[in-house]
Amino acid sequence: MNIAILASGKGTNFEAIVRAVKKGDIRNVQVKLLVTDREEAFVRKRARRLKIKEVFIDPSNFSFREDFEKALVRVLVREKVELVVLAGFMRILSSYFIKKFKNKILNIHPSLLPAFKGVNAIERAYKYGVKITGVTVHFVDEKVDHGPIILQGAVKVKPGESLEEVEKKIHKLEHNLYPQAIKLLVEKRLKIKGRCVEII
Structure with a gap:
């Protein structure tokens, strides 16, 4: 499965996912870009060090959010991306983008x-x-931090x-939970039933 990781910041989750793939913890996956x-x-810089192709799309080049997202979709389609992984991507995605990759977008949230x-x-x-607080990995839908929950982990x-x-x-x-969730999806062990995600 070809995956793309979208990120805006330091990229620690990006690196954790790439390393999990390189170690073989997640099989049958290629981080395309x-x-x-x-x-x-x-x-x-992390992408260059880890030898992952990186693409910068400048939002200031677009007058409307949908135009930015159309450019993003073109890149993902060109690279034959099958799964989109958000790792600190600080943009809210529109319904246009989410429908293009329905149930193929994951996000991680630190609560x-x-x-x-x-x-x-x-x-x-x-x-x-x-x-107690924690971390949630979930599918992305049209609402912010709302989609069906895949995994959660707690921190005291x-x-x-x-x-x-x-x-x-x-x-x-x-860094532990996100690769686990991706592995479950790649292995086709996730079944969405309404708001619930069953692990099979």
Whole structure:
């Protein structure tokens, strides 16, 4: 299966996925390319180091979001991408794009959805005083951080822990959970039933 990873930032999840593929933890998968919407994103350096093709699509070249997404779709179709993996891609995708890759887009979110949807989820959960937070991998639908949940993992917030310590635990969990979810999908072990995802 050919996958593309879309990212906008540092790219730690991107690297975790690529390394899992290279190690053989996820079989029958090729990471065809990285697509980013930020020219200065550090993830581009990771892609070059890991010898993954990378494409920068500049949103400022397009007047409308759909035009940007049409350019993105052209790149993905050209590379025969079958699965789109969002790894810190800081753009909300339209229904146009989601319909093009229905049930073929995954996202990871640093909270136990449906709690703390949207940006700065770790910090908001921490400031709220939660005792348990975590990570969610889910299919992408037209709503933000809403699609059917594939996997979740929990992290305990210990008394006196700093936000930075909680963030480190969350990121470590992300790097384990995301490759697991991709592996399940590639092995055709996921069955969507409404909002529920059955692992078979």
